[in-house]
Amino acid sequence: MPAFSKILIANRGEIACRIQRTAQALGYRTVAVFSDADADALHVRMADEAVHIGPAPVQQSYLNIPAILDAARRTGADALHPGYGFLSENAGFASACEAAGITFIGPGAEAIELMGSKRLSKLAMLTAGVPCIAGYQGAEQDDATLHREAERIGYPLMIKASAGGGGRGMRLVHQADELPAQLRTARSEALHAFGSDELILEQALLAPRHVEIQVFGDRHGQLIYLGERDCSIQRRHQKVIEEAPCPVMTAELRQAMGEAALKACRAVNYVGAGTVEFLLDARGQFYFLEMNTRLQVEHPVTEMITGLDLVALQLQVAAGQPLPLRQEQVELKGHAIEVRLYAEDPAQGFLPQTGQVRRWEPASGTDVRIDHGLLEGQPISPFYDPMLGKLIAHGATREEARRKLLRAVEDTVLTGVASNQRLLANLLRHPGFAGGEFSTAFIAEHFADDPSLRPQPPSSTELALAAALFYQQAARGHGTALAGWRNNANVPLRYRLGTHESAWDLEVNPQDSKTLRIQHADHSFEVQLLAANGRWASVTIDGIRRRYAYDLEAGQLWLFTGPGNVHLHDLSHAPAASQAGARDGTLKAPMDGAIVDVLVSEGATVSKGQLLLVLEAMKMEHPLKAGIDGVIKRLQVNLGDQVKNRQVLLEVE
Known part of the structure; x- marks a missing residue:
């Protein structure tokens, strides 16, 4: 009998779609799970079957183990792929799948539990002889112990959530007086994100490379590594760009790092896909960082240089088959x-x-x-x-x-x-x-x-193009091409285009049936709107022809000018805006999210820069601070409230 035939993907978004593509290509049936927020998502549409598992918050849906296992039971799924994130490194979930007779496509629960703890995994790696960064990985977690150990390690140092990943619960501390606040924030973020506020401390290596080794093990005792990935381009300790191979890698260093990674795997009897992450300094010395007991976000670069489908290998190993190649057969191309x-x-x-x-x-x-x-x-x-x-x-x-x-x-x-x-x-x-x-x-x-890190106003060219598209929409409303109705042809049409914060004035002068002369400040453009079908506009601006993607609806324009997009409103006929001061003491939500901490009450005196509220959105905590000195006049949110972008949270008078 085959090992399994129907795979439930306990995840969402791009990784759920990615797993389904390989699973379906290999003949497996697939089951998607979804929350209220994902009822019509692409991963749901792709699946052979899909099961609703709860409301949008992750604790009630994608982290809801009973609901996921019930979905597998109801659909007859006999294997489960956790993807990455969510429950992918949850040892209890792997054990629950085994108890339910479902093949967990990943390593055993023991390896997940050990390597999922930065504290315990580091102790195991030290025992196994894998190079590690100096630090504190003890069980005592009180502030006094952590302050004492921080002094021993020296500054700068890193605070890391033991159960963490993706930069959450991680803080760089430059000096001792920063430590109390950073410990408090790291603990809070770790507890919200991972359900554990256990921390470790490590000596900070400033400006190293982040290099990781892709490993694979089967149930027949074979372990191999598939080269390395350089993931050094990061912000807030989250990866932004990954590549393979590492630009400074040598054959000798690759072998040394690969063998160290396999040593880590042997220490935990590893099976399946995994990644052993290292920090590499300028001298060529490398140090164990952590092991991820799952498929990585960046696995496609390894697939492209090896020609291997890592998801297919995961399915083969989970089905009890041996790895189809030996270490000496691994080739890196391009x-x-x-x-x-x-x-x-x-x-x-x-x-x-x-x-x-x-x-x-x-x-x-x-x-x-x-x-x-x-x-x-x-x-x-x-x-x-x-x-x-x-x-x-x-x-x-x-x-x-x-x-x-x-x-x-x-x-x-x-x-x-x-x-x-x-x-x-x-x-x-x-x-x-x-x-x-x-x-x-x-x-x-x-x-x-x-420039990408600072707010940038739309360029004069973008404003001219926007004015042309708004003009065309109005002209079509009058049943003409680019004629534009006016009772005096010599008077230019005036447009006022804006964002939430700013507005710009333009003049539009039709020259003929296709050509507009558009003026913005000191810039004058000749614009020919050759074609615009609601999705793409073909435009000649000052003799240069280009295509732009756009979406225009109800006086709002979303214009893609590559890369990035501009969102503008037609304010030409809007009433004059109030001239209230920018610093009027009103604190608004910078995005949709949940209020996870309220640090003030009505009537309290606050000072500029003081922390007032903490908003959690997309797995990160965002501190919201006072913009002026004053008194809390009105507090409009409570702990646990879900808020919308730009919703007024409180007012300082």
């Missing part, structure tokens, strides 16, 4: 680079963003792959991680892969929700990245002044 597309605004401190996907058209091209779970019209909610998808490119050389990926980032159309697309393009263009010279400090050191 170079692959991946970027993570996030619903976040780098210009607002990387705040997660919510909204509706208005347009989504991923780029295509030779050796370009885009893993995603997006559909046009779907909402991006505050309940889940802000990663929308991954763009990956392969080339014979690193430069060829970089060039292909840059074009794919620039050509992938996303409107309706702010993203980090412009930052990704600027990173890929940077001479330091192009030359392979970077570390985990790259963004902090080289991008402090990058």
Whole structure:
């Protein structure tokens, strides 16, 4: 009898779609699970069967073990793939699957439990002889012990959530007086994200490379490694760009790191796909960071340089089959680079963003792959991680892969929700990245002044194009092409286009049936709107013809100018706005989320910069502080409230 025939994917989004593609191609039936927020998501549509498992919050749906196991029972699923995140590294979940007679596509519960604890795994690695960073990984977790150990280790140091990942519950501490506040924040974030506030302390290696080894083990005792990935381009300890192979890797160093990774695997009798992560310093010394007992977000770059389908290997190993190749048969060909597309605004401190996907058209091209779970019209909610998808490119050389990926980032159309697309393009263009010279400090050191990290007003060209599209829409309403009704042809049409914060005035002068002369400030443009079908506009501006993706509805325009998009309102006939001061003491929610801490009450005196509320959105905590000195006049939220973007939370008088 076959080991299993129907696989439930206990996840959502792009990874659920990715697993389904391979599983279905290999002849397996698939079952999706979904929350209220994902009822019409792409991973649900792709599956052979789908089961609703609860409300949108993760604790009631994607972390709800009884509901997931019941979905498997009801559909007859005899195997379960956890993807990454959620329950993928939950030893109790792996044990529960085994008890229910369901094949868990991953390692055994013992390995997950040990390697899922940064504290316990580090102790095991020290025993196994794997190089580790100096630090504290003891069981005593009181403040006095952690302060004493911090003094022993020395500053700067890292606080890390023992059960953590993805940068949550992690803080860099430069000096002793920062430690109490950082310990408090790390504990809170770790408890909310992982259900455990256990911490470890480590000596901070400043500006190392983050290099990880992909490992695989089968149930017949064979262990191999499939090269390495360089994941050094990070922000807030979260990976942004990953590539394989590492630009500074040598054959000798690869073998040494690979053998150290296998030593770690043997220490826990590892089976399945896993990743052993190291920090690599400028001297070529490497140190164990952690082990992820699951498939990694960045697995596509390894697939592209090895030609292997890692999900297919996972299914084979879970079915009891031996790995189909030995270590000496592993070949690395060419170079692959991946970027993570996030619903976040780098210009607002990387705040997660919510909204509706208005347009989504991923780029295509030779050796370009885009893993995603997006559909046009779907909402991006505050309940889940802000990663929308991954763009990956392969080339014979690193430069060829970089060039292909840059074009794919620039050509992938996303409107309706702010993203980090412009930052990704600027990173890929940077001479330091192009030359392979970077570390985990790259963004902090080289991008402090990058335009993508500051709010940028729309360019005059973008405003002129927007005015032309608004004009065309109005002209069509009068049954003409670009005539535009006026009682005096010599008087220009005046447009006022704006965002939530600013507005700009333009003049539009029709020249003939296709040509407009558009004036903004000191800039004058000749615009020919050759075609516009509601999705794409073909436009000649000052003699240069280009195509732009756009979406225009009810006086709002979402315009994709590559990379990134502009959202403008037609304010031409809107009443004059109130001139209330910008610092009127009103605190608004910067995004959809949940209030997880309220630190003030009505009538309390506060000072500028004082922490007032803590908002949790997309698995991260966001401190909200007073903008002025004053007294809390009105507090409009309570602990646990779900709030909307720009909702008034409190007022300071």
